[in-house]
Amino acid sequence: MTPRLILGTRASPLALAQARQTAAALERAHGWVPGSVALHEVRTTGDRIQDRPLAEVGGKALWTKELDQFLLQGATHASVHSMKDVESERPEALAIAACLPRADVRDRLIGASSLDSISAGATVGTSSPRRTAQLLRLRPDLQATSIRGNVATRLNRVANGEVAATFLAAAGLDRLGIDEGCPLEPAEFLPAPGQACIAIECRSDDSATRALLDAIDHRPTHRAVSAERAFARAVGGSCHSPVAALALIEGDERLWLRAELLSTDGADRVAGEVRASAGEEEAAAQALAAELLGRAPTSIRMLFAGA
Numbered sequence: 509m510t511p512r513l514i515l516g517t518r519a520s521p522l523a524l525a526q527a528r529q530t531a532a533a534l535e536r537a538h539g540w541v542p543g544s545v546a547l548h549e550v551r552t553t554g555d556r557i558q559d560r561p562l563a564e565v566g567g568k569a570l571w572t573k574e575l576d577q578f579l580l581q582g583a584t585h586a587s588v589h590s591m592k593d594v595e596s597e598r599p600e601a602l603a604i605a606a607c608l609p610r611a612d613v614r615d616r617l618i619g620a621s622s623l624d625s626i627s628a629g630a631t632v633g634t635s636s637p638r639r640t641a642q643l644l645r646l647r648p649d650l651q652a653t654s655i656r657g658n659v660a661t662r663l664n665r666v667a668n669g670e671v672a673a674t675f676l677a678a679a680g681l682d683r684l685g686i687d688e689g690c691p692l693e694p695a696e697f698l699p700a701p702g703q704a705c706i707a708i709e710c711r712s713d714d715s716a717t718r719a720l721l722d723a724i725d726h727r728p729t730h731r732a733v734s735a736e737r738a739f740a741r742a743v744g745g746s747c748h749s750p751v752a753a754l755a756l757i758e759g760d761e762r763l764w765l766r767a768e769l770l771s772t773d774g775a776d777r778v779a780g781e782v783r784a785s786a787g788e789e790e791a792a793a794q795a796l797a798a799e800l801l802g803r804a805p806t807s808i809r810m811l812f813a814g815a
């Protein structure tokens with residue numbers, strides 16, 4: 509059967525689960541028989557480099573570059589991404605055409621029932637500057653050590669005692685059917701911009717694919733993550749910059765954006781929030797970014813470029 513649509517995806521178990529979910533949503537929305545949407549597995553730089561923290565590897569687009577190449581060459585119609593892993597600045601030639609309904613936005617703590625109950629001085633595995641800073645802010649006695657690898661690998665590192673605990677996104681665990689860990693509420697542990705959102709990107713000039721993807725776009729999710737990404741763009745961080753942002757659409761359709769910036773060691777933190785009506789989200793996100801950078805100490809401001 510000639511596929512109606514070819515989706516580019518990374519080949520990790522989580523990426524494949526997300527790509528299958530996207531394919532099924534498209535087949536359902538368009539009344540296509542199962543199998544009409546094909547997957548094209550792509551190995552990215554981020555997948556290839558497993559022995560170093562990615563913040564150290566540097567460079568942008570570690571999870572997207574190779575997927576973008578297939579897309580721009582016309583080998584695929586669209587790429588399926590974890591929105592969290594997509595840089596906030598994207599090439600003009602590409603457009604985020606759809607977001608699937610957002611899953612559980614929280615991080616889960618694996619290996620302990622709460623942050624307070626981790627043994628004093630213990631080592632927690634995470635390679636995320638955000639999670640490291642948020643952890644050390646609340647528990648400065650702990651050690652953070654970098655761990656890489658897919659979800660199963662990270663769970664194993666806790667199970668075999670290499671680290672006392674780690675963090676994983678609830679969304680990823682749920683998509684893999686893994687019922688582990690204790691959720692951390694956003695008020696205490698604000699997630700990454702775009703967390704728990706599956707984003708589908710295509711060529712900006714491919715109006716046929718854009719129309720097909722529009723049918724599965726979940727507008728409230730798209731609106732929320734766009735605001736989070738506008739904030740991330742405006743603060744101008746890199747992969748070293750501890751930044752968290754979460755937007756929710758409230759009952760009155762207004763958007764509520766919370767965000768925080770931290771110093772690397774979590775000793776300093778600036779946090780704030782803003783509400784915005786439809787059409788005002790981007791300006792509100794930029795204003796919040798300017799406000800937080802304006803009152804951030806040097807330890808934070810030096811990690812961001814948007815001041």
Ligand SMILES: NCc1[nH]cc(CCC(=O)O)c1CC(=O)O
Nearest residue numbers: 590592676677679680703704705
């Ligand atoms: N950085 C890897 C990554 N990218 C997206 C998810 C989880 C799924 C999501 O947030 O949509 C994960 C794993 C994790 O942080 O636990």
